[in-house]
Amino acid sequence: MKLLDGAIAAVDHGGSLGRASALFPLAPQPFVDLSTGINPHSYPLFDLPATALSRLPEAERARELANVAASAYGAPSAAHVAAAPGTQILLPRVASLVSPGRALVLGPTYAEHRRAAAIAGHLVAEVEDFEALAGADLAIVVSPNNPDGRVVERERLLQLVGKLRAKGGLLVVDEAFMDVGPRAQSLAGDVDRGGIVVLRSFGKFFGLAGLRLGFALADALTVERLETQFGPWAVAGPALEYGIRALADSSWQAGMRATLQAEAERLDALFGRFGVPVAGGTTLFRYLDLPDANGLFSALGERGILLRHFTDRPLVLRAGLPGSQEEWQRLESALAGWASQRDDGAREIVR
Numbered sequence: 001m002k003l004l005d006g007a008i009a010a011v012d013h014g015g016s017l018g019r020a021s022a023l024f025p026l027a028p029q030p031f032v033d034l035s036t037g038i039n040p041h042s043y044p045l046f047d048l049p050a051t052a053l054s055r056l057p058e059a060e061r062a063r064e065l066a067n068v069a070a071s072a073y074g075a076p077s078a079a080h081v082a083a084a085p086g087t088q089i090l091l092p093r094v095a096s097l098v099s100p101g102r103a104l105v106l107g108p109t110y111a112e113h114r115r116a117a118a119i120a121g122h123l124v125a126e127v128e129d130f131e132a133l134a135g136a137d138l139a140i141v142v143s144p145n146n147p148d149g150r151v152v153e154r155e156r157l158l159q160l161v162g163k164l165r166a167k168g169g170l171l172v173v174d175e176a177f178m179d180v181g182p183r184a185q186s187l188a189g190d191v192d193r194g195g196i197v198v199l200r201s202f203g204k205f206f207g208l209a210g211l212r213l214g215f216a217l218a219d220a221l222t223v224e225r226l227e228t229q230f231g232p233w234a235v236a237g238p239a240l241e242y243g244i245r246a247l248a249d250s251s252w253q254a255g256m257r258a259t260l261q262a263e264a265e266r267l268d269a270l271f272g273r274f275g276v277p278v279a280g281g282t283t284l285f286r287y288l289d290l291p292d293a294n295g296l297f298s299a300l301g302e303r304g305i306l307l308r309h310f311t312d313r314p315l316v317l318r319a320g321l322p323g324s325q326e327e328w329q330r331l332e333s334a335l336a337g338w339a340s341q342r343d344d345g346a347r348e349i350v351r
Contacts, residue, residue, distance in 0.1 A: 027302055032327045034331070035318070037318070046245070049241070074186060080220060084213075084214050086213060087200070087215075090199060100122050101136075101138065103123065106152070108148075110146045113142070117140065130156065143157075171197070175188070197217070206242075211238065270332060276290060293316055303333070304334070308320075
C-alpha cells in the first residue's frame with residue numbers, strides 16, 4: 001500500500017505540445033501527438049446556432065442533454081445524470097460526497113483521482129489488491145483502466161458496493177473509456193442503488209476534449225447535491241449542442257467503434273514488426289511494456305513522435321492512435337530508425 005496523503009500538486013499528463021517542444025527542441029514539427037487517449041477522428045463539426053454563444057444556456061437544453069446522456073450511457077433516467085464542464089472538475093466534488101476519511105485507489109492508474117481525494121481531505125493510499133478496497137470510506141476504480149486497459153467485472157464491483165454502502169462509504173468508478181470497453185461491465189445502470197458514482201467522459205471517445213463536457217451518474221439525491229454545487233449554466237451552450245447531437249448519434253458511435261478496433265489492431269501489428277510488445281490498453285490507446293521504454297520514448301520524441309511516459313513506471317509507455325496516413329508513415333519511419341539504432345548497439349556489444 002502506497003500512502004499518498006497530501007499529494008495535491010498538479011500532475012504531469014500527456015497532450016502538452018509545449019512540454020514536448022522543451023524536451024525535444026530539434027524534433028521535426030508538427031509533433032505527432034500519441035500521448036493522449038483522445039480519439040483522433042473527432043465527431044463531425046457543425047454550425048452552432050448563434051444563441052449557443054450569445055445567450056445563457058437554456059434549462060430546457062440542459063434537461064435534454066441529461067435525457068440523451070442517460071439513454072446513451074444506460075443510466076436509469078435523466079434524474080441520475082449530472083452534467084459538468086469536464087470530468088476533471090467533478091473529481092474533488094465527488095470525493096467530497098464522503099466525509100474525510102480513508103480513500104483507496106485501485107492502482108496503478110490515473111493520478112488525478114489521488115490528488116482529488118487528497119484535496120477533499122481524505123487520507124489517500126493506492127492499492128493493487130482489489131479486495132483491500134473494502135476497507136475504504138471512499139474507493140476509486142478506473143475501468144477500463146488508464147493506462148493498461150484493465151476491466152473490473154461488474155459483479156465484483158457490485159459486491160464491493162454492498163460492503164461500502166453498509167458503512168456509509170462510496171464507490172467511484174471512472175468509466176472514461178467505457179465507450180470503447182465492454183459496456184456490459186458498466187455500472188451506469190446500477191447507480192440508483194446508492195453508494196455508487198460513475199464518471200463518464202465525453203471528449204475522449206468523441207474526440208472533442210477541448211469542449212469540456214463530462215457526467216456523473218448517481219442516485220437522484222446525489223445528482224441533486226452535485227447540481228446544487230454547480231449552480232445554473234454549468235455546461236456551456238456549445239457543449240450542450242454537441243453533447244445532445246453526438247450522444248444521440250448511435251450510427252456514428254457504432255461505426256467509430258469498428259474503426260477504432262481496426263486501427264488498434266493495425267497499431268499492434270506495427271509495433272510487433274519492430275519488436276515492441278503490446279501488453280494491454282483499449283482501442284483508443286495501447287499499453288507498452290518493455291525494458292527500453294525510456295529509449296523508445298526518447299528516440300521517437302527526437303523524430304517528432306510523442307508517446308506518454310510515466311516517471312514512476314520507467315518500463316511502460318502508452319501510445320494513442322495516429323490520425324492520418326501521414327502520421328502512420330511518420331510513426332513507422334521513427335520506429336524503423338529506433339530499431340536500427342537498437343540493432344546497431346546490440347551488434348557493437350557482441351563485437
